[in-house]
Amino acid sequence: MFPRKGASEEEVLAELEEKTAEDLTFDSGRILGSMCTYPHPFARKVISLYIDRNLGDPGLHVGSQKIEEEAIQMLSNLLGLEKGYGNIVSGGTEANILAVRAFRNLADVEKPELILPRSAHFSFLKASEMLSVKLVWAELKEDYSVDVNDVERKITDNTIGIVGIAGTTGLGVVDDIPALSDLAIDYGLPLHVDAAFGGFVIPFAKELGYDLPDFDFRLKGVQSITIDPHKMGMVPIPAGGIIFRKKKFLEAISVPAPYLAGGKVWQATITGTRPGANALAVWAMIKHLGFEGYKEVVKGAMELSRWFAGELKKIPGVYLIREPMLNIVSFGTTNLEEVEEKLKRRGWGISAHRGYIRIVMMPHVRREHLEEFLRDLQEIITR
């Protein structure tokens, strides 16, 4: 019920504390199955300083708009592009929807179809429904990467684009993006890479010596990339990123927003009013940590995932779905549902909806948390 009379701040805060007691928190170390994390303290500071900025009305917040633009350029550079076009958006879902929207708007076909791997994130289901684009699923190979031959078989005159994934949601698999890029070039189609998760992992992991496929704008067929700062970028939610190689993609999804203070303003995002503070936090975190800082974070996460995968293999009845490529380790067990239920009852934040349990080595996950988890898992399984 909407209260007629207000309560004191203390009363309201006390009620909030009581009601959120049920929440798991990232700093407790119990959340092992999320792609989000406890935001970096510096990013939190920036958010609190600039909480009022609205990038939906950039005429009012001219400086913030320039900072968003600089953030997009720094992300473009990370992804091998000198100058890119895009926005800091609400997350990977919005970024993927924008890419599909751009491909559809630029294609001259009546019944648009998008080819994407079976492992693609459900955000494409939303894009399909909203934009009336038919999804054509390409099968996966034994290693859970997309079968590029199957992608080629599914290309028709109605195809508006291809999607490849650099860090799948379930297993952290990086598709053979170089082969997809070649295919896209051969057929004159745009390739979108969903690196919502992998975008803030792969560039650093590669420099650390991990053998991972190229996935970014260095490949000429790649026309757009989703990269989410609110995942491994450690920026508070919401902070996703969409970057296009060419201006024409952004123009294809821009609508005039005439009543705003900036006069001739164009908006390409789904959201109108949108948080400037989060875009500023993206910029600030990149400046603050730099390539070397993020590399350190990724180093820890990758090493932890290799160690964890090794420990899992020692438990009878537990098997890895595949060797980890990134900092995601997914495993199955006998009586999976029962094991999942028991782990949850012990307060672990995990999920097993695809027939396996996914553990994501986010920056808040430490070895001692995983050791405790392994003890619980072993106990449950051997009982």
Ligand SMILES: Cc1ncc(COP(=O)(O)O)c(C=O)c1O
């Ligand atoms: C590969 C991939 N793409 C897109 C998304 C959607 O991101 P968001 O939840 O930020 O909208 C996710 C989320 O887990 C993802 O793993």
